Amino acid sequence: MIRCRVQTVSFDLGAEAAALTAGRTDIGAVVTFTGLVRDVAMTLEHYPGMTERQMQSVADAAAARWPVLAGTLIHRYGDLAPGDPIVLVAVAASHRAAAFEAASFLIDWLKTRAPFWKHEAGNGWVAARAGDEAAAARWARP
């Protein structure tokens, strides 16, 4: 079960990771990824409704593909300052390979499938990067 949240407030990486494993002894690996605002303040806009739907769809795809025991996806929106965390991917599994791969897949798909848009102070709307599409495409199955 991978849970998804969209929120303006920050998150606590340690607390989120601890919540995945609380009371469990079957988890052997927790992998987390945190995305941070780099250098320039920004505002994130999103599409309420579709955002939640897309995040859960990506989470369900990961859970169907890897033996994920627990997971959390958090994406923030609103005004963010340099150094602020934007996105959290946390995945728990029995073994590290599944946790690493599922976490990598989750952030790659989230970046290309969740309807968020970054607007940088002074620079305007951030353009989509071809590298993000390529990163997401490498998870396509033949």
Place this chain on the structure above:
Amino acid sequence: MTKLLYFAWVRERVGVAEEDVALPPGLATVADLLDWLAARSPGHAAALADRAAIRVGVDQHFAGTGASIAGASEIAIFPPVTGG
């Protein structure tokens, strides 16, 4: 009526975040809708000038230009996403 939603620079160029429109019966696909919308105002035209930079969600699912809009209640138009 169909609810149209605009995000990011599409919203800025159109000038509104959303609008309720009565779509003419001849519009079958996303491409038909974009062509019709582009003629609504200079703002719509500016927003939709570069179709390669336009993404569309029909009832909150990504839809290509050939996708049907029949029966859709909410159609969103926006640039490629840049979250994460």
